[in-house]
Amino acid sequence: MTASQPTGGRTRSRVMIHGAVQGVGFRPFVYRLAVERGLFGWVTNSPQGVVMEVEGDRRAVIAFPRLLQQRKPAIAQIHSCEVLELEPVGYSGFEIRQSDHAGARTAVVMPDLATCPDCLREIGDPTNRRYRYPFTNCTNCGPRFTIISALPYDRPYTTMRRFDQCSACRREYDDPSDRRFHAQPNACPVCGPHVELRNRQRETLASRWDAIGQAAQMVRDGLIVAVKGLGGFHLMCDASNGTAVAELRRRKHREEKPFALLMPSLDATRPYVHLSPDETDILRSTASPIVLAERTAASLLFSDAVPNANPYLGVMLPSNPLHHLFMGLVGRPVVATSGNRSDEPICIDEDEAAVRLGDLADAFLVHDRPILRHADDSIVRIVLGREQVLRRARGYAPLPLMVGRELPPTLALGAHLKSTVAVASGTRIIVGQHLGDLETVEARNAFERSARDLPGLHGVEPSIVACDLHPDYVSSQFARKLSPAPVTVQHHLAHVLASMAEHDLEGPVLGVSWDGTGLGTDGTIWGGEFLVVEHGSWRRAATLRSFRLPGGDAAIKEPRRSALAVLTEILGQDVLDRTDIATLTAFTEAERRSLVQMIRQGVRSPVTTSAGRLFDAVASILGIRQKVRHEGQAAMELEWAARGSDDTTAYDIPLRNSGQHYMLDWEPAVRCLLRDLAAGCSIPSLARRFHSTLAEGITAAASTVGIPHVIVTGGCFQNGVLTTLTVERLRRAGFRPFWHQRIPPNDGGISAGQAYAAALRLQPLEATQASEVSA
Numbered sequence: 001m002t003a004s005q006p007t008g009g010r011t012r013s014r015v016m017i018h019g020a021v022q023g024v025g026f027r028p029f030v031y032r033l034a035v036e037r038g039l040f041g042w043v044t045n046s047p048q049g050v051v052m053e054v055e056g057d058r059r060a061v062i063a064f065p066r067l068l069q070q071r072k073p074a075i076a077q078i079h080s081c082e083v084l085e086l087e088p089v090g091y092s093g094f095e096i097r098q099s100d101h102a103g104a105r106t107a108v109v110m111p112d113l114a115t116c117p118d119c120l121r122e123i124g125d126p127t128n129r130r131y132r133y134p135f136t137n138c139t140n141c142g143p144r145f146t147i148i149s150a151l152p153y154d155r156p157y158t159t160m161r162r163f164d165q166c167s168a169c170r171r172e173y174d175d176p177s178d179r180r181f182h183a184q185p186n187a188c189p190v191c192g193p194h195v196e197l198r199n200r201q202r203e204t205l206a207s208r209w210d211a212i213g214q215a216a217q218m219v220r221d222g223l224i225v226a227v228k229g230l231g232g233f234h235l236m237c238d239a240s241n242g243t244a245v246a247e248l249r250r251r252k253h254r255e256e257k258p259f260a261l262l263m264p265s266l267d268a269t270r271p272y273v274h275l276s277p278d279e280t281d282i283l284r285s286t287a288s289p290i291v292l293a294e295r296t297a298a299s300l301l302f303s304d305a306v307p308n309a310n311p312y313l314g315v316m317l318p319s320n321p322l323h324h325l326f327m328g329l330v331g332r333p334v335v336a337t338s339g340n341r342s343d344e345p346i347c348i349d350e351d352e353a354a355v356r357l358g359d360l361a362d363a364f365l366v367h368d369r370p371i372l373r374h375a376d377d378s379i380v381r382i383v384l385g386r387e388q389v390l391r392r393a394r395g396y397a398p399l400p401l402m403v404g405r406e407l408p409p410t411l412a413l414g415a416h417l418k419s420t421v422a423v424a425s426g427t428r429i430i431v432g433q434h435l436g437d438l439e440t441v442e443a444r445n446a447f448e449r450s451a452r453d454l455p456g457l458h459g460v461e462p463s464i465v466a467c468d469l470h471p472d473y474v475s476s477q478f479a480r481k482l483s484p485a486p487v488t489v490q491h492h493l494a495h496v497l498a499s500m501a502e503h504d505l506e507g508p509v510l511g512v513s514w515d516g517t518g519l520g521t522d523g524t525i526w527g528g529e530f531l532v533v534e535h536g537s538w539r540r541a542a543t544l545r546s547f548r549l550p551g552g553d554a555a556i557k558e559p560r561r562s563a564l565a566v567l568t569e570i571l572g573q574d575v576l577d578r579t580d581i582a583t584l585t586a587f588t589e590a591e592r593r594s595l596v597q598m599i600r601q602g603v604r605s606p607v608t609t610s611a612g613r614l615f616d617a618v619a620s621i622l623g624i625r626q627k628v629r630h631e632g633q634a635a636m637e638l639e640w641a642a643r644g645s646d647d648t649t650a651y652d653i654p655l656r657n658s659g660q661h662y663m664l665d666w667e668p669a670v671r672c673l674l675r676d677l678a679a680g681c682s683i684p685s686l687a688r689r690f691h692s693t694l695a696e697g698i699t700a701a702a703s704t705v706g707i708p709h710v711i712v713t714g715g716c717f718q719n720g721v722l723t724t725l726t727v728e729r730l731r732r733a734g735f736r737p738f739w740h741q742r743i744p745p746n747d748g749g750i751s752a753g754q755a756y757a758a759a760l761r762l763q764p765l766e767a768t769q770a771s772e773v774s775a
Contacts, residue, residue: 012085015054147371212322272301279291293312408758419443447478469521489754499738513530515610524607526609
């Protein structure tokens with residue numbers, strides 16, 4: 001193509017597209033559209049996005065940016081489109097140019113994308129050269145985030161750089177009319193990666209198709225196989241084989257936590273869960289997450305994997321060709337759990353897996369395409385007709401949140417549990433993948449790698465480091481290594497700000513921020529907060545009534561301790577003598593007396609306003625759970641019980657004057673629960689009444705504060721019953737409620753809120769004097 005002297009009757013425009021437009025076939029789309037419209041010029045990738053110049057008939061050139069947005073590839077996201085009109089230079093054709101590497105890196109890194117229908121057809125077609133090839137991909141699917149080392153997204157900057165393309169693959173890669181044009185992971189059986197089946201001693205048992213076949217047979221025979229996928233390893237076994245599932249639980253020390261199930265196909269999923277159209281669409285989406293769906297009676301076949309009391313099954317479909325081929329041979333649902341030890345990050349390397357998973361798996365189905373960064377399966381549910389992400393990883397991370405203000409370059413380091421890292425720059429907050437709890441050396445190392453990797457990948461040089469207010473969190477300690485003066489953000493305020501960023505809210509808002517624990521500005525443990533954000537400041541407008549946690553962190557693992565503290569507040573000395581409440585009979589007499597003394601004297605019994613611990617307390621009082629085997633178990637089981645009733649009763653929960661702010665007093669409601677429990681009311685009805693009572697209390701507090709926009713956030717609002725009842729009541733009362741969708745309501749969203757806080761620089765205000773109001 002050549003550029004000649006300017007010609008009359010033509011115009012030229014330079015168009016800059018920002019957004020998720022690399023690795024999605026955007027340049028060949030631009031090429032085809034330009035040729036179709038009779039336009040000339042060029043298109044290229046840059047570290048900022050996609051840049052093009054189009055020249056030709058003035059009307060066609062002016063209409064071109066609008067057509068780009070109307071007809072873009074389905075998986076592309078255009079955040080902004082800048083157009084500059086220029087003098088024509090006489091382009092005589094249209095070309096796709098080599099990528100431009102100059103300038104700041106502001107292009108969006110795409111998440112990994114599930115196998116598209118075209119590639120799936122190819123791996124099932126005996127006449128196709130990619131028949132049964134487990135690394136088949138194109139511009140519409142395949143790895144992105146887990147293989148890219150730098151922007152722009154070109155093969156030399158991916159882990160595929162070690163694989164030279166054969167002549168057939170190269171022709172596809174260079175052909176703008178081919179769907180594999182510049183598909184960076186493009187490969188075939190001749191030139192690409194391959195799989196092997198290995199034993200615990202790292203000896204090769206089989207390779208290529210035979211490896212997949214033997215691994216599938218091992219699962220059918222009741223063994224546990226570690227399978228390396230897109231973002232790391234899964235541990236897999238036959239979900240209907242109770243012995244195999246029990247052995248996986250024993251090896252992984254995961255006694256009761258539900259497992260997710262990988263299904264061979266959508267049709268194979270339908271007998272076991274009731275799928276709504278929305279849930280079906282999400283399962284089949286390019287993100288291909290785990291979807292929490294309502295289970296059927298037939299799913300009792302998997303009672304060893306998912307307790308019968310759990311009304312949900314976490315199900316997912318194969319997200320990559322290897323899983324499709326493998327599951328086609330297994331032919332039945334399998335448990336597919338993260339390939340890691342408890343509290344460790346998922347394994348991504350076959351040699352690392354042989355060491356860390358050596359006593360967890362019987363065999364290893366591995367491949368030689370390197371994974372640069374891990375990505376767990378994302379978890380999604382439908383709440384109030386909308387998708388809600390509970391764990392944000394493969395398929396979602398690291399897509400950005402776009403906000404309506406300029407943000408300083410910021411690195412936000414999240415909390416201690418469900419850790420994520422975020423970077424902010426321009427008008428974007430980019431939240432990295434789920435990292436897990438920072439309880440082990442391996443988890444902390446993965447966290448520090450992510451804290452260095454995410455800013456580097458996106459070209460952000462942070463001028464601000466933000467972290468949680470708690471000084472003892474691993475993330476907070478690391479922040480002080482990176483910056484002498486990190487911005488500390490109160491935990492529950494970060495939850496509220498994450499939702500404000502997600503919904504692009506400026507304020508004023510009332511944020512109902514409920515979870516298990518977070519250090520408050522007064523040095524106590526918060527967790528049932530009503531926070532007002534307005535006019536560059538924030539304040540604590542109301543809170544749940546406080547109680548003590550005997551033994552501190554021990555109460556997290558023993559709901560009976562929280563319940564004993566609540567009962568001591570209500571019953572006083574009677575807790576030492578009564579035996580008609582499940583909580584009280586869960587202790588020996590000596591244990592009960594010792595703990596009550598601790599509570600009364602405040603010895604190793606910190607004060608808390610935690611809604612999460614209040615849920616634990618009620619679960620214990622109702623006899624649902626006295627000790628937990630995994631985080632949130634008691635509250636989850638209380639929610640499951642509530643789903644079994646349509647009782648509409650709500651107890652009294654008055655809003656009182658605590659001097660500095662309002663206090664939502666749970667005592668009358670708990671007294672009513674005790675009364676109705678003694679009268680023989682069913683556990684599901686009582687659980688439902690408790691949820692309804694809290695929803696009424698939230699609405700009463702909102703009415704008193706009087707701000708129309710109300711956010712519900714924090715780990716307690718993973719509870720679908722609580723979220724639904726609260727949103728419905730707020731709407732009836734005339735409020736505009738907001739709940740999380742793309743960013744998790746749990747601590748996985750904290751980093752996003754911290755990043756937003758660094759821009760807002762909110763100042764805390766003393767609470768205004770409250771007056772007593774009855775809900």
